[in-house]
Amino acid sequence: MCVALPGLVKEVRDDAVIVDFSGNEVTAMPGLVPVKKGDRVLVHAGCILQVMSDKEADELEAIFSEVGAF
Amino acid sequence: MTLDQMKAYLQGYDGKEINIMEVCGSHTAAIAKNGIPGMLSPRIHLLSGPGCPVCVTPSAYVDKLIELADSGKVIVTFGDMIRIPGSKESLSEAKGRGIRVEMVYSPFDIISMAKAAADDEFVFAAVGFETTTPIYALLIEHLIKEEIKNVKLLTALKTMPGVIDHVMASGADIDGFIAPGHVSVVTGTGIYKPIAEKYSIPFGVSGFEGEQLLKALCGIVASVGRGVVHNFYHEAVRDEGNISANEIINRYFKEDDAMWRGMGIIPGSGRYLKEEYVSFDAGSFGLNDDEIKNKACRCSEVLMGKIKPMECPLFKKVCTPLSPQGACMVSEEGNCHSYLVNGRDDL
Numbered sequence: 001m002c003v004a005l006p007g008l009v010k011e012v013r014d015d016a017v018i019v020d021f022s023g024n025e026v027t028a029m030p031g032l033v034p035v036k037k038g039d040r041v042l043v044h045a046g047c048i049l050q051v052m053s054d055k056e057a058d059e060l061e062a063i064f065s066e067v068g069a070f
Numbered sequence: 071m072t073l074d075q076m077k078a079y080l081q082g083y084d085g086k087e088i089n090i091m092e093v094c095g096s097h098t099a100a101i102a103k104n105g106i107p108g109m110l111s112p113r114i115h116l117l118s119g120p121g122c123p124v125c126v127t128p129s130a131y132v133d134k135l136i137e138l139a140d141s142g143k144v145i146v147t148f149g150d151m152i153r154i155p156g157s158k159e160s161l162s163e164a165k166g167r168g169i170r171v172e173m174v175y176s177p178f179d180i181i182s183m184a185k186a187a188a189d190d191e192f193v194f195a196a197v198g199f200e201t202t203t204p205i206y207a208l209l210i211e212h213l214i215k216e217e218i219k220n221v222k223l224l225t226a227l228k229t230m231p232g233v234i235d236h237v238m239a240s241g242a243d244i245d246g247f248i249a250p251g252h253v254s255v256v257t258g259t260g261i262y263k264p265i266a267e268k269y270s271i272p273f274g275v276s277g278f279e280g281e282q283l284l285k286a287l288c289g290i291v292a293s294v295g296r297g298v299v300h301n302f303y304h305e306a307v308r309d310e311g312n313i314s315a316n317e318i319i320n321r322y323f324k325e326d327d328a329m330w331r332g333m334g335i336i337p338g339s340g341r342y343l344k345e346e347y348v349s350f351d352a353g354s355f356g357l358n359d360d361e362i363k364n365k366a367c368r369c370s371e372v373l374m375g376k377i378k379p380m381e382c383p384l385f386k387k388v389c390t391p392l393s394p395q396g397a398c399m400v401s402e403e404g405n406c407h408s409y410l411v412n413g414r415d416d417l
Contacts, residue, residue: 003096003252003403004201004252004255006306029176029178029205029208031208031211031314031318032204032205032208032312032314032315032318033312033314033315042252042255042306044201044202044205044252045148045175045176045177045202045205046175046176046177046178046179046205047176047178047204047205047208049201049204049252049255049256049312049315050255050306050312052305052306053304053305053306054305059289059300059301059302059304060071060076060285060288060289060302061071063288063289063292063293063300064071064288064292
């Protein structure tokens with residue numbers, strides 16, 4: 001039930017956002033996070049929950065280095 | 071660290087036997103879909119937790135929805151909810167004798183329904199965790215703004231920290247948690263820190279792809295015995311969570327105790343509409359009765375990580391997706407349903 005899927009913002013209207021999911025365009029509600037055209041967003045239950053970032057982190061490398069594994 | 075290195079680490083682990091719980095029902099489904107159990111050392115055991123919202127909703131809530139429908143109201147719900155057993159029947163069974171139940175993709179669908187049938191009264195079955203709660207808050211905001219008077223919510227909203235603490239306090243043998251990814255999108259990672267430190271257990275916030283889950287498992291296994299929280303889902307989870315979502319939750323909802331199916335009342339683990347918005351509430355308070363349809367059902371122990379689904383005597387015999395005896399066999403995210411349809415037998 002907590003399923004959320006990533007999609008691409010195609011158009012931002014006053015009270016709705018058009019999000020593309022692999023070719024399927026769906027209307028989603030804005031209101032929980034600012035969005036703009038081209039953002040990759042996470043949509044849950046018809047509402048945009050978060051804008052996805054491209055941030056990659058080396059958390060695992062740091063953990064293994066800290067505990068001396070690998 | 072490459073995918074092959076992660077798989078080699080998890081397959082080759084030869085330390086003490088460890089149990090890792092995935093709290094979230096979507097993770098349970100993703101673990102099965104990606105064949106993760108088969109990639110792990112026999113010393114790493116995965117347990118499914120209480121993170122399927124409809125699975126932990128007590129029978130009194132279902133009974134109340136049916137009571138509202140019997141009084142003429144239209145129940146609007148996500149599909150997961152309609153087959154959850156009440157004390158006598160499910161919404162689906164009651165629909166068979168004529169009550170009005172509509173399934174929707176989004177809570178916002180109720181707005182157009184309510185506008186199109188102004189003489190009808192609608193009740194949304196507002197079940198969920200932190201992920202879905204801001205969406206219900208946003209719905210209330212729209213109902214107020216658009217002066218829609220024929221929609222109410224029957225809420226069964228729950229929060230994660232209390233139940234995770236409850237699982238640990240009950241004596242479950244757990245060495246680490248895969249923290250729920252989409253709950254964490256809203257809450258941030260800080261909510262797990264007090265529990266991690268209290269029980270000296272690691273949490274790994276994970277996404278839902280196979281590689282993301284393997285990465286989280288590597289981090290958890292490497293951190294066993296330490297009270298730490300690692301975020302392996304940076305693309306969606308900020309440490310502070312979604313601040314706007316939390317603001318709107320706190321504008322409309324307050325915290326209070328909540329009844330968890332099979333687990334009892336957990337203090338402070340629920341959210342209810344504040345007094346000033348109670349006109350939008352359809353009677354959510356005090357729905358604490360929790361009658362089990364089949365007394366042999368062991369859903370509560372499954373949800374607490376004390377047994378695996380196949381250890382329940384009903385599993386795959388009288389309890390199947392076509393004839394669910396307990397809530398865990400209903401939803402695709404339910405532990406028993408996931409184990410059965412995916413053939414998981416990783417005892």
